[in-house]
Amino acid sequence: MSKVTPEYRSACDRSKPEDRDGRRSVRYRCNTVNIAQDVLYRRPGWVEAKENEDWDFIWCDLAWIRDNSNHLYMEEHVRINHFRNQFELCRKNLMVKNLKRHRKNLEKDFGHTEASKCDFFPRTFVLPNEYHLCLEEFKRTLGSTWIMKPAGKSQGKGIFLFRKLKEIMDFKKHITRSDEQRDTSQVENFVAQRYIENPYLINGRKFDLRVYVLVTSFVPLKAWLYREGFARFSNTRYSLSTIDDKCILLHQHLKNHTGLLHSRVGTLFEDIDNIFVCSLQSVQKVIINDKHCFELYGYDILLDENLKPWLIEVNASPSYVASSREDYEMKFRLLEDTLNVIDVERRLTGKEKRVGGFDLMWNGGPVHRDDVIPATCGSSPFPSNTHLGCVNDREKQLRRLLKPIATSSMNLSNMF
Numbered sequence: 001m002s003k004v005t006p007e008y009r010s011a012c013d014r015s016k017p018e019d020r021d022g023r024r025s026v027r028y029r030c031n032t033v034n035i036a037q038d039v040l041y042r043r044p045g046w047v048e049a050k051e052n053e054d055w056d057f058i059w060c061d062l063a064w065i066r067d068n069s070n071h072l073y074m075e076e077h078v079r080i081n082h083f084r085n086q087f088e089l090c091r092k093n094l095m096v097k098n099l100k101r102h103r104k105n106l107e108k109d110f111g112h113t114e115a116s117k118c119d120f121f122p123r124t125f126v127l128p129n130e131y132h133l134c135l136e137e138f139k140r141t142l143g144s145t146w147i148m149k150p151a152g153k154s155q156g157k158g159i160f161l162f163r164k165l166k167e168i169m170d171f172k173k174h175i176t177r178s179d180e181q182r183d184t185s186q187v188e189n190f191v192a193q194r195y196i197e198n199p200y201l202i203n204g205r206k207f208d209l210r211v212y213v214l215v216t217s218f219v220p221l222k223a224w225l226y227r228e229g230f231a232r233f234s235n236t237r238y239s240l241s242t243i244d245d246k247c248i249l250l251h252q253h254l255k256n257h258t259g260l261l262h263s264r265v266g267t268l269f270e271d272i273d274n275i276f277v278c279s280l281q282s283v284q285k286v287i288i289n290d291k292h293c294f295e296l297y298g299y300d301i302l303l304d305e306n307l308k309p310w311l312i313e314v315n316a317s318p319s320y321v322a323s324s325r326e327d328y329e330m331k332f333r334l335l336e337d338t339l340n341v342i343d344v345e346r347r348l349t350g351k352e353k354r355v356g357g358f359d360l361m362w363n364g365g366p367v368h369r370d371d372v373i374p375a376t377c378g379s380s381p382f383p384s385n386t387h388l389g390c391v392n393d394r395e396k397q398l399r400r401l402l403k404p405i406a407t408s409s410m411n412l413s414n415m416f
């Protein structure tokens with residue numbers, strides 16, 4: 001067996017439970033050192049496949065799927081935790097390209113109201129290709145703040161804010177110059193995005209919501225939403241002063257916190273559901289829908305002061321390391337429940353609408369659950385504890401999500 005994480009040792013001091021019902025063991029592979037490894041190790045009846053031995057299940061990182069997916073022959077029952085071209089949704093530039101195309105198709109086929117359901121990502125341009133469009137928009141909205149992000153990086157690497165025309169022109173020169181010697185296929189892409197300047201703040205701090213969505217099929221689309229998630233808070237108080245010393249703006253939007261939450265929380269959850277469904281639909285025809293594959297996406301969502309949710313990013317490889325015991329336990333449950341939904345052991349009937357902490361949200365169409373109490377502000381299937389749909393419970397759930405978890409491992413000291 002490969003090494004288990006230190007958290008594992010403290011979280012479980014019991015030995016691995018035996019497979020009591022005499023079924024053949026599930027042979028797994030895991031090439032990541034994180035909580036996934038602990039969950040697999042502890043799962044009754046699962047054994048780690050030896051080198052060169054066949055396996056039934058693999059939990060792998062994105063590099064592994066990139067390097068191996070074309071050479072794999074998989075038996076019917078085998079499961080793998082990534083779709084081959086997951087990057088269509090998870091690379092910043094491709095996500096935007098797919099969302100824009102989806103929006104255009106909706107506009108063409110169903111008109112403006114339907115297309116406006118895609119208006120949950122800030123205005124974004126992919127550079128260098130859309131530089132001129134970006135420049136036009138930039139000039140049209142002079143004075144607004146933009147955020148520049150490298151398309152293929154994470155953890156805030158290479159991100160900066162700008163608000164002056166000269167800055168974006170200099171940047172264009174810089175990327176053009178550094179790309180001159182390279183083959184065009186290697187040009188580094190960036191996204192320039194309108195910066196949400198009025199985030200919803202809690203105690204003066206900016207935060208992203210991290211919500212998990214499990215997709216078990218793209219055609220038809222079958223997606224499960226996890227009831228637990230968390231908020232990643234910035235370590236510093238939110239201020240735009242870091243990008244322009246003359247402009248000191250410290251937002252205090254928490255005054256009417258309770259009232260605002262109560263009146264808007266139903267709509268908020270509906271809007272968040274819409275983000276999941278629309279974004280997944282935008283890549284439905286693009287993702288290679290291999291029945292062996294599933295994907296546990298970590299959605300990053302930012303709320304503005306009007307409680308409008310904005311999609312910031314979709315992660316195919318969200319962090320499964322923990323910054324605290326509570327964080328460890330939540331992620332352990334999440335991954336355990338993921339395996340329960342994937343059901344390599346074939347325990348489910350296939351008709352379940354709830355498995356552990358997951359609620360079936362979409363199954364070729366919206367899923368209506370019998371135990372949902374209609375919300376005053378809509379009937380979104382976004383999960384809460386037991387009385388799904390009741391505004392008060394949703395409010396509680398939102399508060400649970402907003403519970404700060406120490407983020408030392410996440411490098412969020414600035415969060416832009």
Ligand SMILES: Nc1ncnc2c1ncn2[C@@H]1O[C@H](COP(=O)(O)OP(=O)(O)OP(=O)(O)O)[C@@H](O)[C@H]1O
Pocket residue numbers: 122147149153154155156157159193194195196197207208300302312313415416
């Ligand atoms: N358009 C935006 N408006 C306001 N804030 C933004 C915007 N885009 C990103 N941010 C902030 O910057 C942070 C990092 O952005 P993003 O997630 O896109 O980059 P990343 O490098 O992939 O970071 P990570 O790996 O931590 O998710 C976000 O968590 C969010 O708080």
